[in-house]
Amino acid sequence: MPLDFNEIRQLLATIAQTDISEVNLKSENFELTVRKGVQFVNQAVPQVTTLPPANVGVSSPDVSLSASDASNGGQGNAVAPAKDSKFVEIYSPMVGTFYRAPAPGESAFVEVGDRIRKSDTVCIIEAMKLMNEIEAELSGQVMEILVENGSSVEYGQALMRINPD
Numbered sequence: 001m002p003l004d005f006n007e008i009r010q011l012l013a014t015i016a017q018t019d020i021s022e023v024n025l026k027s028e029n030f031e032l033t034v035r036k037g038v039q040f041v042n043q044a045v046p047q048v049t050t051l052p053p054a055n056v057g058v059s060s061p062d063v064s065l066s067a068s069d070a071s072n073g074g075q076g077n078a079v080a081p082a083k084d085s086k087f088v089e090i091y092s093p094m095v096g097t098f099y100r101a102p103a104p105g106e107s108a109f110v111e112v113g114d115r116i117r118k119s120d121t122v123c124i125i126e127a128m129k130l131m132n133e134i135e136a137e138l139s140g141q142v143m144e145i146l147v148e149n150g151s152s153v154e155y156g157q158a159l160m161r162i163n164p165d
Contacts (some may be wrong), residue, residue: 087161091156091158096132097152
């Protein structure tokens with residue numbers, strides 16, 4: 001059965017919301033592998049990093065599904081203490097483009113000095129034409145914003161530093 005781009009995107013979004021750590025889709029002329037929390041180097045199949053965090057290699061359409069459900073070893077954390085500081089860094093859960101505001105010309109989600117609460121949206125990362133809201137996983141005060149608006153970010157890159165409550 002052929003899959004179109006929107007179906008693949010929907011599948012990735014669904015997988016990102018589960019504890020599934022690996023999914024393999026295979027047929028005669030199609031292979032798709034999604035692994036959460038894994039970085040690849042020198043793969044034979046092109047890799048595209050997408051939803052929090054998934055690496056994908058795509059060949060062509062037609063599908064059969066097998067999925068393995070395993071713990072990701074806590075690698076889904078988007079917040080960690082900054083080195084040599086009481087501040088906590090919020091990290092990018094994906095590769096994409098960093099945006100401080102919901103749309104051009106609108107106010108930024110947060111500014112340096114703002115107080116945030118757990119689950120407040122602090123920025124957007126655009127990946128594959130999807131706007132992914134990044135939420136704070138702690139309450140505190142924004143001390144630094146480390147990325148310029150509209151710049152590319154990598155998986156695991158520090159986005160901002162928070163002084164936790």
